[in-house]
Amino acid sequence: MLSAELFCGCGGLALGMSRAGFEHALLAEWNNEAVATLLHNKRRRIKHVAQWPISGETDVRDIDWSPLAGKLRVVSGGPPCQPFGIGGKKRGHEDDRDMWPEAIRAVRETRPDAFLFENVRNLAGPKFQSYLEWIASHLRHPRMTRRENETYAGHLQRLLQIDRLGDYQVLVQVVNAADYGAPQIRHRVLIFGIASRLGINPEPMSPTHSRDRLLWEQYVTGTYWSRHSLPTKTAPVTGVDAARVARLKASNVEPIGLPWVTVRDALLGLGEPNGKSNHVYQPGARVYPGHTGSPLDLPAKALKAGDHGVPGGENMAVLDDGGVRYFTTREAARLVGLPDSYVFPRSWTESMRQLGNAVPAQLGEAAGLWLKRLLARADGARRAA
Numbered sequence: 001m002l003s004a005e006l007f008c009g010c011g012g013l014a015l016g017m018s019r020a021g022f023e024h025a026l027l028a029e030w031n032n033e034a035v036a037t038l039l040h041n042k043r044r045r046i047k048h049v050a051q052w053p054i055s056g057e058t059d060v061r062d063i064d065w066s067p068l069a070g071k072l073r074v075v076s077g078g079p080p081c082q083p084f085g086i087g088g089k090k091r092g093h094e095d096d097r098d099m100w101p102e103a104i105r106a107v108r109e110t111r112p113d114a115f116l117f118e119n120v121r122n123l124a125g126p127k128f129q130s131y132l133e134w135i136a137s138h139l140r141h142p143r144m145t146r147r148e149n150e151t152y153a154g155h156l157q158r159l160l161q162i163d164r165l166g167d168y169q170v171l172v173q174v175v176n177a178a179d180y181g182a183p184q185i186r187h188r189v190l191i192f193g194i195a196s197r198l199g200i201n202p203e204p205m206s207p208t209h210s211r212d213r214l215l216w217e218q219y220v221t222g223t224y225w226s227r228h229s230l231p232t233k234t235a236p237v238t239g240v241d242a243a244r245v246a247r248l249k250a251s252n253v254e255p256i257g258l259p260w261v262t263v264r265d266a267l268l269g270l271g272e273p274n275g276k277s278n279h280v281y282q283p284g285a286r287v288y289p290g291h292t293g294s295p296l297d298l299p300a301k302a303l304k305a306g307d308h309g310v311p312g313g314e315n316m317a318v319l320d321d322g323g324v325r326y327f328t329t330r331e332a333a334r335l336v337g338l339p340d341s342y343v344f345p346r347s348w349t350e351s352m353r354q355l356g357n358a359v360p361a362q363l364g365e366a367a368g369l370w371l372k373r374l375l376a377r378a379d380g381a382r383r384a385a
């Protein structure tokens with residue numbers, strides 16, 4: 001299935017889509033540091049990456065989509081989140097970095113069977129509610145463009161007044177990447193679209209992993225500790241989890257699905273920093289109010305890119321002895337779902353900036369497989385007709 005990827009960064013979502021079976025006809029990224037990472041791994045012949053069609057920086061505003069019109073199954077990508085992030089100035093569509101109009105242009109001009117876009121959870125918050133409504137409404141009707149000097153609010157009103165079926169069935173879903181196998185508690189907004197001509201109504205993705213299943217294996221059966229050759233712990237760390245464990249024991253019903261993947265799970269076999277292949281010790285980690293690190297036996301707190309590329313104090317692990325240290329680039333790459341063969345050629349600070357902005361590949365693969373199943377269902381219905 002042919003796809004195109006916008007705003008691909010260091011490749012987290014693109015890798016997840018590739019693993020789900022999509023073949024990229026185009027990858028676009030304008031940041032030269034992220035492009036350097038992509039090209040470095042393409043030259044290293046990393047699986048999937050070696051086939052990615054990228055040769056340098058690309059400004060999405062300069063893309064001519066006409067050669068791909070009518071040929072793509074999916075357009076995907078993560079428009080820059082800085083205009084909507086908690087830590088930024090929150091200028092939304094007034095920010096020059098807002099590229100949602102370009103994402104919508106890609107859909108309008110290529111007419112794919114489906115699309116998948118992601119962004120920060122804050123986009124679904126009260127401040128940006130009307131802009132998210134504009135994004136979803138415009139994606140339903142991508143051919144109905146803004147008029148000259150028309151405000152976003154005015155355009156939204158016109159879009160909402162359309163009484164006919166849109167070109168796409170659009171679904172907005174807030175997800176936690178940990179619920180789909182990523183060893184990171186990372187909340188994101190996913191915006192899916194399926195072409196109305198396919199006759200498929202998309203339903204929300206169902207989680208594959210859960211906190212309850214992890215707690216079951218940690219504090220009911222103890223299999224988690226056995227898997228890591230550690231003494232069995234009998235009490236969960238927090239009061240909230242203690243109540244959940246009590247409920248699980250009382251019901252004695254094994255939760256369905258897979259357990260959340262923990263930091264300890266993700267780093268299994270890597271060992272302490274050894275100075276090789278991005279696994280380099282970074283000094284300076286410390287605990288301070290609001291920044292206490294990630295316990296080993298839960299998914300990590302969301303990796304952060306930080307202001308001006310300097311990662312915040314949350315990009316660190318709480319070790320078994322209670323001490324803390326920064327995640328190495330290699331460890332952070334595992335938390336994002338990148339293979340150990342995937343090398344970051346730049347500094348730790350720049351590499352962590354890229355990883356802090358990356359979509360976990362596990363979430364990308366889960367979303368890609370979900371889209372692939374919907375498209376396969378549509379293909380089957382068309383063949384049967």
